[in-house]
Ligand SMILES: NC(=O)C1=CN([C@@H]2O[C@H](COP(=O)(O)OP(=O)(O)OC[C@H]3O[C@@H](n4cnc5c(N)ncnc54)[C@H](OP(=O)(O)O)[C@@H]3O)[C@@H](O)[C@H]2O)C=CC1
């Protein structure tokens with residue numbers, strides 16, 4: 001990386017002590033935003049919000065909380081390091097009710113976070129779900145035959161649907177390559193950064209407009225076709241994630257290996273067919289997508305999880321797609337081979 005320009009940005013121009021949300025006066029906290037599950041993506045979003053003076057707190061794991069309380073939340077992006085003084089806690093129940101909650105926890109971590117989300121929203125505040133893969137609320141106010149229930153794969157005991165409620169859900173799709181390089185420090189690779197938000201009923205509601213305005217410092221934009229955006233991104237993950245996690249290769253290395261090309265194209269095209277069975281018709285840009293990976297050395301978040309020994313996001317990115325394919329009678333031969341290989345490889349990690 002080129003020499004970093006260090007900027008120390010302080011919310012309200014004050015050097016506030018680290019984590020204060022629970023002790024702040026109510027009149028100081030009129031526009032509270034909390035990011036639950038702040039790792040690579042949540043850290044990126046929270047750092048940009050904090051640097052812009054937004055009153056943001058994060059709920060994160062203890063090592064992150066300790067680092068952020070001590071040193072602030074760091075984001076290295078395009079040769080600049082932002083150090084944002086965001087509040088941090090590993091106990092969501094110590095936080096007051098928020099005006100807006102963003103979750104960037106992986107799909108498999110969400111059911112366990114349902115009670116925390118319910119507490120943070122106070123039953124009122126919207127929750128922006130930013131994640132790869134199919135979301136648990138996919139069948140809320142959609143137009144499909146099975147509308148009106150969670151995707152069972154992603155909300156197996158219904159704790160999200162019943163405990164948090166789909167009414168508060170705002171869908172989020174993100175294009176941004178990030179890695180946690182140290183606790184409380186996120187490195188953003190390249191220049192791409194898009195955060196696309198949409199209502200499950202596809203309306204351009206006043207609520208959506210308000211949320212997009214609040215999250216503008218983090219690059220938010222609105223869509224009136226959130227499921228189309230979910231699929232557009234999911235196709236990329238469906239093809240890239242299993243190949244990357246199995247081979248341990250970054251984007252440019254995958255693109256340089258011609259043997260991987262038909263596997264990538266196969267996965268992508270199977271995803272296109274499943275999306276089409278859902279009424280979402282996207283152009284076949286699989287070849288261009290494959291070539292485009294040569295531009296980035298980013299190691300996918302699933303590969304990062306594979307290497308760190310963490311659970312993989314296979315349910316949201318792969319198994320839920322296979323579920324929809326089976327429901328619709330769409331063949332997915334490439335996915336059907338790679339998914340068991342990936343699950344076995346993940347299970348066999350030391
Ligand atoms: N990284 C990237 O470049 C990209 C990621 N994405 C997607 O964004 C989403 C987030 O990914 P990413 O940021 O990489 O993931 P990370 O694992 O870096 O961040 C998620 C963090 O949330 C923590 N967490 C989970 N549940 C809780 C909880 N209840 N309370 C506190 N902390 C919690 C996790 O801890 P623990 O691990 O201990 O559970 C982890 O530290 C995923 O869906 C991913 O696929 C999309 C585009 C690019």
Ligand SMILES: CC(C)(CO)C(=O)C(=O)O
Pocket residue numbers: 132176177178236237240298299300301302
């Ligand atoms: C690789 C990338 C940026 C796009 O596939 C991604 O979404 C991830 O890391 O999970």
